[in-house]
Amino acid sequence: MIVPDPNNFQGDVKTAHRKEDWMLAKQIHPYGDGNYRILGLADMAQAIVSNRQHRANQDVSLHVLEIMESILRSANAGRRIELKYSCARPEPMRADLPFGILE
Numbered sequence: 001m002i003v004p005d006p007n008n009f010q011g012d013v014k015t016a017h018r019k020e021d022w023m024l025a026k027q028i029h030p031y032g033d034g035n036y037r038i039l040g041l042a043d044m045a046q047a048i049v050s051n052r053q054h055r056a057n058q059d060v061s062l063h064v065l066e067i068m069e070s071i072l073r074s075a076n077a078g079r080r081i082e083l084k085y086s087c088a089r090p091e092p093m094r095a096d097l098p099f100g101i102l103e
Helices: 040-047 058-075
Strands: none
Touching: none
């Protein structure tokens, strides 16, 4: 996976199963084309108000941390690392809201 610098909010996300098969990931989210740093907080606020789990919850955070650490451990060991933790994927923000409006 190739991802752009998250501090610049520009660039393509690409994935591949093999080194030569890079494919451009399609951007399908309405807020995916600009500098929306506040979007994570907006999602958290909407999740709390609508009584759903937000993306910054402890289960997702632990899973992401384990993935980041396992990438480094796997590269150093030259082998696959089995993950211990998983998490349920939180429901996405509603996509039918008017641009810039949260309910």
